[in-house]
Amino acid sequence: MKGMTLIVKTITDFVVAFIVVFGAYIVLYGHLTPGGGFAGGVIIACAFILLLLAHGSDAAFAVLPEKVAHIFDSAGALAFLIIGWVGVTGGFFFLNVFGRGEAFRLLSSGMILPLNIAIAFKVGSSLFLVFAALAMFRRRSFRAMIEEELS
Amino acid sequence: MTVYFLCAVLLMIGLYCLVAKKNIVKKIIGIVIMEYAVNLYLITIGYKKGGVAPIIDKTTNAELLERFVDPLPQALVLTSIVIGLGVLALMVSMVIRLYEKHGTFDMSQISKLRG
Amino acid sequence: MNPVPLYVAIPLGAAFLIPVLGMWWKKSGEALATLSTLLLAVMAILAVGTPAMVHHMGGWTAPLGIALVSDGLTVLLLITINVIAFLCTVFSLKYMTAYTGLPKYYSLFMLMVAGMNGVVVSGDLFNLFVFLEIASVASYALVAFGVEADELEAGFKYMILGSVASVMILFAVGTVYAVTGTLNMADAAREISTRFGGAEMNPALLLAAAFFLMGFGLKAALVPFHAWLPDAHPSAPAPISAMLSGVVIKSLGVYAMCRVMFHVFGFASSSPSSVIIANAMITLSVLSIVVGGLMAIGQWDFKRLLAYSSIGQIGYVTLGLGVGARVLATGGTRSLAALAILGGLFHLINHAAFKSLLFLSSGAIQHATGTRDMKMLSGLGKRMPITAATTNLAALSISGVPPFSGFWSKLIIIVATIKAGHPAVAAVAIAMAFVTLAYYVKVQREIIFGPVRGRAESAKEVSAAMYVPLIILAIVCVGFGLLYPVWGSRILEPARDAVLNSAEYVKLVLG
Numbered sequence: 001m002k003g004m005t006l007i008v009k010t011i012t013d014f015v016v017a018f019i020v021v022f023g024a025y026i027v028l029y030g031h032l033t034p035g036g037g038f039a040g041g042v043i044i045a046c047a048f049i050l051l052l053l054a055h056g057s058d059a060a061f062a063v064l065p066e067k068v069a070h071i072f073d074s075a076g077a078l079a080f081l082i083i084g085w086v087g088v089t090g091g092f093f094f095l096n097v098f099g100r101g102e103a104f105r106l107l108s109s110g111m112i113l114p115l116n117i118a119i120a121f122k123v124g125s126s127l128f129l130v131f132a133a134l135a136m137f138r139r140r141s142f143r144a145m146i147e148e149e150l151s
Numbered sequence: 152m153t154v155y156f157l158c159a160v161l162l163m164i165g166l167y168c169l170v171a172k173k174n175i176v177k178k179i180i181g182i183v184i185m186e187y188a189v190n191l192y193l194i195t196i197g198y199k200k201g202g203v204a205p206i207i208d209k210t211t212n213a214e215l216l217e218r219f220v221d222p223l224p225q226a227l228v229l230t231s232i233v234i235g236l237g238v239l240a241l242m243v244s245m246v247i248r249l250y251e252k253h254g255t256f257d258m259s260q261i262s263k264l265r266g
Numbered sequence: 267m268n269p270v271p272l273y274v275a276i277p278l279g280a281a282f283l284i285p286v287l288g289m290w291w292k293k294s295g296e297a298l299a300t301l302s303t304l305l306l307a308v309m310a311i312l313a314v315g316t317p318a319m320v321h322h323m324g325g326w327t328a329p330l331g332i333a334l335v336s337d338g339l340t341v342l343l344l345i346t347i348n349v350i351a352f353l354c355t356v357f358s359l360k361y362m363t364a365y366t367g368l369p370k371y372y373s374l375f376m377l378m379v380a381g382m383n384g385v386v387v388s389g390d391l392f393n394l395f396v397f398l399e400i401a402s403v404a405s406y407a408l409v410a411f412g413v414e415a416d417e418l419e420a421g422f423k424y425m426i427l428g429s430v431a432s433v434m435i436l437f438a439v440g441t442v443y444a445v446t447g448t449l450n451m452a453d454a455a456r457e458i459s460t461r462f463g464g465a466e467m468n469p470a471l472l473l474a475a476a477f478f479l480m481g482f483g484l485k486a487a488l489v490p491f492h493a494w495l496p497d498a499h500p501s502a503p504a505p506i507s508a509m510l511s512g513v514v515i516k517s518l519g520v521y522a523m524c525r526v527m528f529h530v531f532g533f534a535s536s537s538p539s540s541v542i543i544a545n546a547m548i549t550l551s552v553l554s555i556v557v558g559g560l561m562a563i564g565q566w567d568f569k570r571l572l573a574y575s576s577i578g579q580i581g582y583v584t585l586g587l588g589v590g591a592r593v594l595a596t597g598g599t600r601s602l603a604a605l606a607i608l609g610g611l612f613h614l615i616n617h618a619a620f621k622s623l624l625f626l627s628s629g630a631i632q633h634a635t636g637t638r639d640m641k642m643l644s645g646l647g648k649r650m651p652i653t654a655a656t657t658n659l660a661a662l663s664i665s666g667v668p669p670f671s672g673f674w675s676k677l678i679i680i681v682a683t684i685k686a687g688h689p690a691v692a693a694v695a696i697a698m699a700f701v702t703l704a705y706y707v708k709v710q711r712e713i714i715f716g717p718v719r720g721r722a723e724s725a726k727e728v729s730a731a732m733y734v735p736l737i738i739l740a741i742v743c744v745g746f747g748l749l750y751p752v753w754g755s756r757i758l759e760p761a762r763d764a765v766l767n768s769a770e771y772v773k774l775v776l777g
Contacts, residue, residue, distance in 0.1 A: 034206060038233060070285060077282040081275060087324065093271040094324040104209055130240045137247045162437075169426070178426060185433045192437065196444045224443070227392055231436055234399045238429055241403060245410060245422050252415045261419055 003056035012054035019047040027120040031112040032104060037119025044120065045127035052128075057135060066132070069125040076122030083114055154195045161188035174256045175249065179242050186235045190228045197221030269309060270321040270334045270387050273344060274397075276302050277380035281373045288369030295372030296359055302376065303352040306383070310344040314756050318764070318774050320389065328776050329453040333389035335775055338760030342611060343386040343521050345757065346618045347513045351379045353735040354505040354512075357626050360731040361504055361633055371411060378404035378509065382517040389775055391439045391449045391530070398435065398485070398518050402428045405514055409502045420494075420501035427494040431484035438477035442530070445471050452775035455530050455768060463532075467539035471531070475543050478526050479550070486519020488584060489553040492577050496561070499576065500569035500638075504629020507569060511576045512622030516614055520583055523547075528587075529768045533594035540595035547588030552694055554581030559698040562705045568628050568638040568713065571705060572621065578698060579617045579664065585695065586610020586679040589686050590765075600766065602685055608762045609678030615758070616671045616746055620660040623739040627657040630728045630736065631713070635721040640709070645718035649725040654714045656736040661710060663743045665703035671746035 003009065023043035030036030052060035087095030094111075101108035165188055168181030202220035246256070253261050280302040287294035318337035322328065336344075355375065362371060381401025388394040406428060410421030443449055445468055446457040462468065467475075480491065487495035495515070499507050527533075527547070533540045558578025565571035590606035593599070630653045631646065632638045647654040663670035666677075676699055683692040713722075727733070746753075764771065 032208075034204070038229070067289065070289070074282045074286040078279065078286075081279050081282070084275070090325070092322060092325040093275070096324060134240070134244060134247070137244065162433075166430075169430070175422065182426065182429045182433075185430070189433050189437045189440065193440045196440055223449070224440070227440070227443075230392070230396060234396065234403075234432075237403055238399075238406075238425070238432075241406060242422075242425055242429075245418055245425065248410075248413060249415075249418050249422060252418065263416065263419065 003059070004054050008054045012050055016047050016051055019050070020044055023047065023120075023124070027116055028106065028113070030116040031109045032106075037116035038123050040116070041120035041123030042127060044124040045131070048124075048128045049131050052132060052135065057132060060128075060132070064125075064128065066129070069129050069132075072121045072125035073129060076118045076120070076125065079118035080115060080122065083111055083118065086111070155192065158188050158192040158195065161191065164188075173258050175246050175258050175261070176256055178258065179239070179246065182242070183235070183239060186231070190231055190235075193224040193228050193231070197224035268319055268321045269313070270319060270336045271323070272309065273306065273348075273383040273387055274334075274380055276306055277376045277383065281376035281380060284369050284373040284376065288373075292369075295369040299355045299372040299376055300352075300359070303348065303355045303379065306348040306379070307345075307352040310341070310348040313341050313344065316341075320775055320777075328389075329448055329450045332393050333450060333452075333775050334387045335389035335771075336387055337771065337774065338762070338764035339521070339525070339611075340386050340764075342615065342757055342761035343517055344383065346615050347379065347382050347386065347517055350512045350618055350622050351375075351509065353739060354508050354622065354626070357508070357629065357732055357735045358503075358505040360729055361629055365411065365503065371408070374404045374408050374411075375506075375509075377401075378408065378514070382513060385517055385522060389451055391442060391451055391454065391526075393449075394451075394522060394525075395432070395435055395439055398522065399432055401514065401518055402432065402485070405506075405510060408506045409498045409510070411503060411506070412501070417501045420497035424494045424498040427484055427491070431481045431491075433481075434477045434484070435481035438474040438481060441470055441474035441477070445474070450775065451525070451530050452772040455532060456772050456776065458530065459532055459534065459768075462537070462539070463534045465537060467531075467537070472539055472542070475527070475531055475539075476546075479523065479543070479546055482519050482523035482526070483550055484519075486515050486523065486580055486584070487554075487577055488519075488550040488580065489557040489577060492554070492557070495577060496570055496573045499573040499625075500567060504569075504625055504632065507572075507629070508622035508625035511573065511625055512618045515576065515580060516583070516618060520580065520587070520614060523584070524587055524765060527591065528765050529771050532768050533591045535594065535597035537595060541592065544588055544592035544595045547584055547591060548688070548691065551581045551583075551585035551588050552691055554578060555585065555695060555698045556581075559701040559705075563701065563708070565705075566640050568631070568640050568643075568709070569625065571640075571709065572624050572628060575664065575702065575705070576617075576621055578702065579613070579621065582676060582679055582695065583610050583614045583617065585691070586613060586682065587765075589679070589683050589688065589691075593686050594766075598686065602682060604762055604766055605678060606682035606686065607765050608758060609675055609682055611761050611765070612678060612754075612758055613672075613675035616663070616675050616743075619739055619742045619746060620663045620672065623656060623660040623736060623743060624664070626732075626736055626739070627653050627660065630732050631657075631725075633732065634725045634728055637721050640712040642720040643713040643722050644716045644720055645714075646722050646725065647714040648718050649722050650727045652727055652733045653736060656733075656740040658710060658714060659740045660743060661706035663747070665706040666699050667703070669747055671743060671750075674747055674750065 023040045026035035027037055027040030048064055084094045087093055087097055090097045096110040098110035100110050162185055165181045165184030169178050172178055197220050199220055203218050205219040205222040280298045284295045284298050321334040323332040378401050381397045384397030385394055388397055406421055406425040409424055410417050442454055446454045448454050484491040499510050555578050558574050562571050562574035586606050586609040590603040593603040663672040666673045680692050680695050
């Protein structure tokens with residue numbers, strides 16, 4: 001994809017950083033306020049999807065290369081599983097062995113925060129990959145359609 | 152009770168769309184409508200009159216706790232939306248591939264296998 | 267520590283490690299998948315004879331947290347799933363080399379195994395639904411893995427009907443939650459039995475039971491919910507067909523139906539609602555036996571014939587369970603119900619063995635000859651002696667020829683059906699057993715015996731990596747029939763007792 005008009009590009013450059021920061025806030029405060037790893041991950045993925053739509057897939061992949069996104073995707077899931085394994089030291093899968101901390105503070109409720117971060121990596125990168133894959137599909141089938149028209 | 156009935160109507164609309172439409176994209180829309188009918192049903196199960204969002208913070212007291220709606224169905228719906236998203240992505244990619252192969256979205260033209 | 271979560275954690279970990287390692291190490295999928303399925307199979311076999319156990323996730327005890335439960339029925343299914351998954355992985359090593367994107371294949375395969383193991387160990391209704399979706403989504407993608415027109419169409423049909431099934435199951439889960447206020451299966455069972463034990467059920471609950479039957483019936487491909495199976499199973503790569511027919515329809519369909527119907531709803535004696543549910547199960551089973559059998563006769567595509575045969579044989583499994591349920595619901599003797607359930611479970615594990623053997627054999631034949639059209643094959647017995655021998659053996663076993671395992675399980679089901687007072691149903695089951703024999707005789711006559719003709723002329727026996735799993739499964743098929751006294755009391759009878767004693771399940775989980 002080649003991207004959109006100059007207005008869209010400029011606005012996108014302006015807001016992308018804010019969207020990522022907002023997504024990170026939703027992830028980090030997921031155990032205190034509504035939100036969490038999934039919602040925040042979707043918001044972060046939306047920032048990259050916006051980049052992809054406005055500037056084209058090459059620009060988006062320059063910021064987040066496909067290979068890196070694949071690694072984040074699997075690493076997020078593996079991190080979730082490993083955190084679950086940490087609980088086994090206390091006898092149960094997913095046992096909350098980390099300190100609970102003081103209620104309503106950022107560093108509280110033990111392993112929920114790391115789990116949220118792992119989920120955010122998984123969801124953010126995989127949603128971006130799904131969108132990028134579908135976008136590539138579309139480009140390819142359009143080309144096939146045009147070639148068919150010409151022949 | 153009326154709300155549950157409306158959920159059932161929505162479910163039937165989705166089922167009708169799935170069964171009656173030949174366009175595979177519309178069939179997918181039918182599936183999505185069915186999923187959301189069930190999600191709506193789950194949410195209404197947990198609702199109670201005058202309920203507030205079940206978020207605990209420093210100001211939460213016993214009186215407010217009583218008015219919380221049931222948070223469990225909301226967690227279920229969140230999970231089911233995520234699953235639905237995954238299935239939808241797979242469906243759409245399969246539809247695009249089918250379109251590449253056949254050049255049409257019409258199920259009656261795509262269909263060669265006989266159940 | 268308790269090993270139950272490992273059945274989910276190991277394949278899930280492998281599924282996510284494979285794509286990462288696959289970027290640098292091309293053989294990561296083969297290595298990790300073989301290793302983890304071998305480990306799982308060994309773990310499942312070692313779990314035989316261990317007492318039933320519960321794992322409370324995160325240390326939250328049962329009605330609050332998610333419980334993972336392993337009882338006799340679970341162990342039976344875990345052995346079936348993981349042993350066949352291991353053999354299919356070994357078969358894939360050679361067979362799948364023709365395809366591209368192998369790390370993705372093995373990753374999806376491990377996700378499917380994780381989902382099935384999760385369904386089997388889950389003690390929570392919603393968790394069961396989530397694992398069911400994991401296994402289903404992985405299997406949709408695997409059916410369409412070849413990305414040719416047929417595969418895509420079959421995968422799309424499977425996905426549409428599978429999604430409808432999931433919607434129905436989710437609706438039923440929500441209704442059970444609305445009525446009982448809990449998602450834990452044992453807790454829901456206790457609630458239902460104290461409120462409705464022996465009496466007419468709440469109509470909402472009966473609606474939930476109907477939706478569960480439809481949803482799991484769709485996953486198990488019982489007639490009239492079978493339309494996807496004859497397309498999806500033949501279109502998938504052979505090891506996936508073997509997994510789908512061998513274990514997926516059983517763990518997602520039959521096991522889940524059995525667990526929910528027997529343990530959550532329960533078949534309390536002289537409850538009119540329980541009789542309705544049991545009658546529905548028997549009706550669906552008889553329809554499946556008849557339609558699956560009759561449709562299989564006319565097929566000339568080898569894998570399609572096997573797929574229709576799966577519908578019929580799943581009907582026998584649910585017939586055993588349904589008759590057992592009806593005996594319990596009408597207040598018959600427990601020993602008769604036990605016999606019927608034993609027959610159903612015995613046929614379940616038998617069918618897993620011989621149907622995956624048949625599908626793997628069909629894959630070997632397709633690999634060697636390039637076709638699965640029975641009209642183009644003849645006399646493979648002379649060209650591919652090992653594959654032909656295993657195919658023969660599985661065909662004899664599935665069609666119920668006496669010394670083999672299929673005969674004993676069908677005999678038990680039919681005897682139990684007659685004793686329970688359904689001679690007409692038993693007559694249909696016997697007649698369709700002969701029809702099964704008829705279409706497998708057709709398979710033998712067309713592709714194994716006779717003069718060497720058509721594509722068979724240039725065929726050569728497949729390599730050892732492909733025929734070793736076939737031989738192992740063939741030995742299992744013979745062993746199930748002849749050595750029943752050795753393994754039956756250790757694997758099958760605990761499973762039967764687990765199905766029968768729903769009160770014990772409640773006690774196990776809730777403590």
